[in-house]
Amino acid sequence: MRGYAGKFAEIDLTTGKVSQVKFEEDILRKYIGGRGLAAKVLWDRLGKKWDKVDPLSPENILTFFAGPLTGYYPGGRICISGKSPQSNGIIGSTMAGEFAVELKCGGWDGIIVTGKAEKPSYILVKDSSIEVRNASHVWGKDGKQTILTLSKEVRDEWNKKYPSREWREPSMVYIGPAGENKCRIAGVQGKFAHGAGYGGYGSVMGSKNLKAVLARGTGPLPDVADPDKVYKMMDEACKSLYTNDIFRRWGTGYLGYAVGNTQSSEPVRNWQEEWHDEKSFSVDQFESRVWVKRYWADFGCPTACEKLSVVRLGEFKGAITDNPDYENQAYVGTNLGIFTPEANVYVNSVIEDLGFCGIQGGNILGFAGELYQRGILTKEDLGGIDLKW
Template sequence: MQVYGLWGKVLDVDLSTGRVSEERIHPITYRTFLGGRGLATYVLWRELGRKWRSVDPLGPENILAILTGPLTGYYPGIKLVVSGKSPQSCGVVGSAISSHVAYSIKAAGYDGILIRGASRDSVYVYVRDDLVEIRDASRLWGLRGLEFVKSLRRELGRDAPSLYIGPAGENLVRTAAVMARWFHAAGYGGYGAVMGSKKLKAVVVEGSGPLPPVARREEFLKLRYEVMDRVAARATFRMWGTTSGLWRVGYETSSEPVRNWVEEWHSREDFNHVVIERKYWIKNPWADWGCPLACMKVSRAVIDGATYYTDGPDYEMGAYLGSNLGVFEVDKAIALSALADDLGLCGIQTGNAVGFAVELYERGVITRDDVGYDLRWGDFNGLRKLVEDVAYRRGFGNVLAEGTYRAAIEVARMKGLPPEEVLKYAVQVKGVGVGAHGIRSRRDYPQPVAYAASVQGGDHTSVAGLPVNSEESEVWSAFLDSAVVCSFTSVEEDTMLKFLDAVTGWGITREELYGTVGLRILSLQRILLLLGGPDVRWDPRVHDDNPPRFYEPLPSGPYAGSTVSRDEVLKSVAEYYKQLGWDEYGVPTEETLKKLGLYDAVETVRALRRELGAS
């Protein structure tokens, strides 16, 4: 059977044995799971599903999946998905990253790379078309991002597309990201730590061949030009990227984290994209291969003689390492964002954990004796030190390096408090810090059900929403991450499906997308999330919920007093599960699994239901 848009094979690299092989992926598997997040979920289920609970995400059994999708290289924008068993949620998170590596993998003749086992010494994987080598990385290990990129350039004699980790990943920090091109991050999931656990510093891919053929070339080209024109016309986004959110989300929609989400509004007119554009951007626009939107920008700030570079900062980084920490001076938010990039930390998860720690300090739950120095809102020096301590697992940073959820449990243990007394300040869902888009004002895009029912926890790029057969649904996110497409260059489902059809010839309809293909991916992710383990397990009756903070009324801004009620959220969660064909606990029903062809999950689901005491 001919596959279009894909090569039908992935590289399989075992770092324990040094064995490298090619794995053929059956065309029907692609048609069933698409690629990216979907294919990663399938592979993880197939290979680890039976022993999922005992698989340590930071052990050699875990599989790191670096996967493109059928639209990679064809659809405007260039992304790939990093996945595996997540050290944050212990489920599967599809973590998308913009990187030239995506195109290069396909140009090398593969659809992705699976990495299993663990090396004894530090290594990097080098791919140049059909040459695949596991190389010594002892000269690169320990380097921060900017220095790593320079050193790799010196070693290879040229710039080469790479995914890499910084010190945070090397130190198995659960908020570590997989990085690319200085500032890009696959942050959700904590896969930087998975790379670190395998002693894998980087994956370098130089592909020189063509992309695989498409099913209908003329139609594909016509659609590509049409979408390129439409995306390039998104003037606001092109001009300011996501950085404009620092003003718009904070001031206009009241949904930006401010001081660990105590507030979601600020009126600091000097903390916005126009100030950043005028004073700090040294490159605008900036884009990865094939992206007409070019939403990225490069900023530079100098503080006390030290120069910091980052992109944007994009909204999430600026919010989480700015307003969420009480930092409203743009240069300092840039510096903290640059520091996170350089250390290989996810800015969202790290900003979430550090904000949590500052609130604990301000409330006196933790003290100077615990931290070693003062932690105050907006205190740049203390915050900078703590971010570094997280990356190197020093002192109290070692507690936060476990991510907000696990840190809360540990602080409760340290202080002899009931866990809920500390967890009430942790703004996370199922081990994943909530992205910088709140729900209380209802003026932003996440619905009240968004995080409570997501299979990726607090991931703002994969939120649940009603109705389930629309782009509001998490099924749509699963589709974008599996096809693999940047959500900022996406258009309506009708055109996206035509594009997919022109490339692959699969003829997937809207009904099939929402009724089977996307739902299948989501259902398997949900099963693996509920299995969890070894250190955390999620009870849907407890954990399919928002962080307690989201039930406190907003204290300030134009929507002061706004909140969501827990009753409303739980009703929405129940309705969402019903529409997906899941039971009252969010477990896919046997009927749904059979409809989706997931017969091998039926026994697992029966066991899950028994554990939950379901009738």
């Protein structure tokens, strides 16, 4: 079927076996895209015993699926799915970046992971070659350390093995310590500050001793049935996205102070309030105090709404994250009683390094903060932590 590379990789971590899986065209049409096909695979393989499958057991299946528009439509999202340890249902958790595009250019539409590795491992995809490698040296490392270590390791190896070209680092999805410890709000992370947070699939990776999946594809994208129509669609989408001046300049963080706050829909101290007048937390303060790169885009996206934020002075010096976007600006910002860009960037960077979902994590921390405020949780309960707003 046009738009698909034509094959999926299935990797049994228990045995290390890698095999190809193909789906008939009628299946790809009925269950189009990453979410639909993942639901079909999970139901066919686990449906009859669904209630008995522990999401954190080797029996669970984890999928990383692209779709037929991957690489053509701006954004290049990967859909990660499995039986969720949060809901015991199926959640299609998506993340932007280059990973899905690298898979497609390597000749793969997705990866199906089964079993559990005997020791910490990572999967390396380079075109048609797929290996399961030892990841013991990065197990326990945070997000940034994992990216830097594995990227350099693989890139140096390729440059030495294939000296006729200069290799750039592979794209990567990975987990932090939260996933390794099977925390149910652990996300699957990408880049320095991206994440597929919903579903708790970082904990599923941790339960399988899978630290990361790296991919690099050197081939072209799969052919499409009608290139002219696809190019027209891309052109229309790009024009629409490019003219979104508000998101282009301010990012989704604009929705916090400038929109959510004025409409009384921004969480403050675990939603005890919905409005604040802290002008220090307005989006222009993020721009002047922490943004060091104002335009940063995911694969093929002309909006470039992401911003790179770095704290350069004070107690949080060195903290780095993107934007933050609206959700993390809100849930690990005002929802925790935080009203300065520097503190918000710091908490975001900690969450990303640990590898758990900022929205769910922010809600849990906010709930704990209110319990502490009301005397239901005490300093003794928290091991001496004074959890004041």
